Amino acid sequence: MIISTERTESDGTATVTLEGRFDAHETADFRRVQDELEADGFETIIVNMTQVEFVDSTALAELVRGMKRARERGGDLILADLSNPVRVILELTRLDSAFQIV
Amino acid sequence: MDLSPELSSMAEALVATNDQLLALYDLSSVSTNSLDEDATVDEILTRSVELLSCDSILVSTNESEHFNGDRSTRQLLDNQPEGLDRSCLAIVQTTNAFGSEAELRALRQKSPFTTGDRKLLSAVLQTALGAIHNSRLHRQSVRQAIVAHDHKTAARVAQLVLPEAPPALPGLEWFARSDPAQAAGGDFFTYAVVDDILHFAVGDVSGKGVAAAMMMTTATTAANASFRDRGCDGPADRLELVSEWTYDHLTNANMFTTLLLGSYRPEDGQLLLSNAGHSPVYVLRQGEPVPSEAHVPPVGVLPITGPDQVECFLAEGDALIVGSDGMVEQESPSDEWFGEDRFTALLSELSHKEAGHIGAALFAEVDDFSDGRSANDDRTLVVIQRKTPTVKQADELTIKADHESLRKIKPWLLTFLSEVPEQELGRIELAVHELTNNCVDHASIADGVVALTGQIEGDTVVIGVKDSGVEFNEAEVTSPDPDVPQVRGYGLMIIEQLADELSYSRQGEHNLWQVTFNRNHHLDGS
Incomplete structure (x- = not known):
């Protein structure tokens, strides 16, 4: 999976764009990126998922963990531009109502 | 002045x-x-x-x-x-x-x-x-619009009783279609699979319009109920039962219905039929259409007691063809009838084709014959063909019990499911991935590998996942609360929604999971 990050210092928001497969093998990389952004003071992270081809329950759990952690710090983890596989798994687990999706 | x-x-x-x-x-x-x-x-x-x-x-x-x-x-x-x-x-x-x-x-x-x-x-x-x-x-025009809308709704609701999906039963090819002549129709077909036997009914309620459509739903419901009646020992018993249930209702409404009840057992090709005034009914045997005559008058004409039934055995490729009179009585613009001779000649021509092809071709021929003239009556056709399912076995895939190795599942699935539409392959891949991931995460696998087997039988895909880990304990699994987002526990929830069946057994020192997908289901990827 390719992870790219774009930081907007003015409002403390960062956009993380994921590309390819987001599965159990990739969750460590995603967590590292979120840790770095939090350490640098970015409270709200927008995860752009338009180019995610596959997502599994472990990756989904990682997003839930990230969302909870961001909210505890007064921010949020927002999902943006969902691809079809992402939309399907969010609906199957009914987590589409737990996340803010834009 | x-x-x-x-x-x-x-x-x-x-x-x-x-x-x-x-x-x-x-x-x-x-x-x-x-x-x-x-x-x-x-x-x-x-x-x-x-x-x-x-x-x-x-x-x-x-x-x-x-x-x-x-x-x-x-x-x-x-x-x-x-x-x-x-x-x-x-x-x-x-x-x-x-x-x-x-x-x-x-x-x-x-x-x-x-x-x-x-x-x-x-x-x-x-x-x-x-x-x-x-x-x-x-x-008046508002009232007429309301009545027309009500008719349309009633017709749509009535047509909903007809099954859309084919029976999920290996060993048969199925075609079924019913086109009402008006918004509402009196033709119907229905089926149920009970203990690996297909029970079916095809009928035609007298009259047209909403009244026929309403009675059609009654007859369909009665036929469906008879399929589940354990006291019945074949289509003749069921016909007597359906007659008993619907006779008064039909008589009071001054209506009747033709009705063919039957059962088909894929195991040996046994076909049983009991026919109350329905036609055309043909058994295509070795390319030859053999008519199957009615045993009793239509349901609702006289009480039916002890009707006969006929038994035959379909060989590979043989088929039962059940039409409705709207198929053979269609008129051309020059007032000529389509007729049973034309119908049987076509059956002979199409006898070596698959059920879907036979059905589509018959409809197309009747439609061509009408040459734009509106349908005289509802047109219904059901084709049940004996077809031994082909079994395709995939090579076993053995992967290391780690997350990176799960990436080998999709290329392996493509080796034997390459013809499956992308969306359906997506749901199979996700379910198998989740199942294997569960083994990797929770089974503490002794030899460090997970073995996957794959098989296609007709429209059914069966994937087996085997590991040497600790025995699965269902009591330890808690289903996630949909209102409370959590960081684990979604795997089984996803598999159960994507697959048609999921089973587990402990065989010696191994856990064996088996997940089944019926390819006629979930085609929307949901």
Whole structure:
């Protein structure tokens, strides 16, 4: 999976764009990126998922963990531009109502 | 000679005529503003009372009365007492284009009505009648639209009882289609698979339209209930039962239904049929269409007791063809019937094709024959063909029990599921991935590997996942609460929603999971 990050210092928001497969093998990389952004003071992270081809329950759990952690710090983890596989798994687990999706 | 009195009189007449024209214009504008009868006629009469300085006006038709003006004068209009000055009373009568009579009575006690006033009152009556007529036409068209909408809804609901998906039973090819001639139809088919046997019914309720469609749902429900009746020992028993359940209902409605009940056992090709007046029914054996005759009259004609049933065994490729009379009685633009000869000739031609091809070709031929002429009757066709499922076995895949190795699942699935549509492959991949991931995460696998097997049998895909980990304990699994997002526990929830079956067994030192997908289901990827 390719992870790219774009930081907007003015409002403390960062956009993380994921590309390819987001599965159990990739969750460590995603967590590292979120840790770095939090350490640098970015409270709200927008995860752009338009180019995610596959997502599994472990990756989904990682997003839930990230969302909870961001909210505890007064921010949020927002999902943006969902691809079809992402939309399907969010609906199957009914987590589409737990996340803010834009 | 002094002409001034005549000029004065002419001027007055011109003014009066002009006033009347303006009054008419005023009235005509009222009638186009509303479609409510009472409101429109009241408005016309209010203006007329003002224009003509009347005490009151009463308009009566066969169905309604409209009064406007001084209520104390109503009695004078109704009774016209002897002392009433007749010049102060105007009565205008008319008969409209539909033969309905109408009358207007107007009272103006302070001055007699002139000829011009009476003409204007005649125009008032016509205007009021026009408004009443428009309003009634509008009400009627609204009622008709509601009835048409209700019919359409009833027809749509009735057609919903017909099954859409083919039976999930290996060993048969299935085609079924029913096209109602109108929005609602009386033809039906239904089926159920019970203990690996296909039970089916095809019928045609007499009559057309919503009444036939309603009775069709009753017959379909009765047939479905008979499939589940453990006391029945074959289609003949079921036919007797359906007759018993529906006879009074059909008789009271002055209707009947043809009905073919049957069962097909893929294991040995056994076909049992019991037929109450349904046709055409053919068994295509070795390429030859053999007619299957009715055993008893249609259900609802006479009580059916102890009907016969016929037994035969379908060989590979043999098929049962059940049509409805709308298939063979279709007329061409030159009034020629499609006919059973043409039907059976086509069956012979198509006998080596698959069920879906046979069905589609028969419909296409009947449609071509009609050449744009509307359907005479509902057209229904069911084809049940014996087809031994081909079994395709995939090479076993053994992967290391780690997350990175899960990436090998998709390429492996593609080695034997390459023809599966992408969306369906997506759901299979996700379910198998989740199942294998569960083994990797929770089973503490002793030899460090997970083995996957794959098999396609007809439309069914079965994937096995085997590991040497600790025994699965269902009691340790908790389903996630959908209202509380959590960081684990979604794997099994996802598999159960994507797969048609999921089973687990412990075999010696191994866990064996088996996940099954029926390819006719979930085609939307949901």
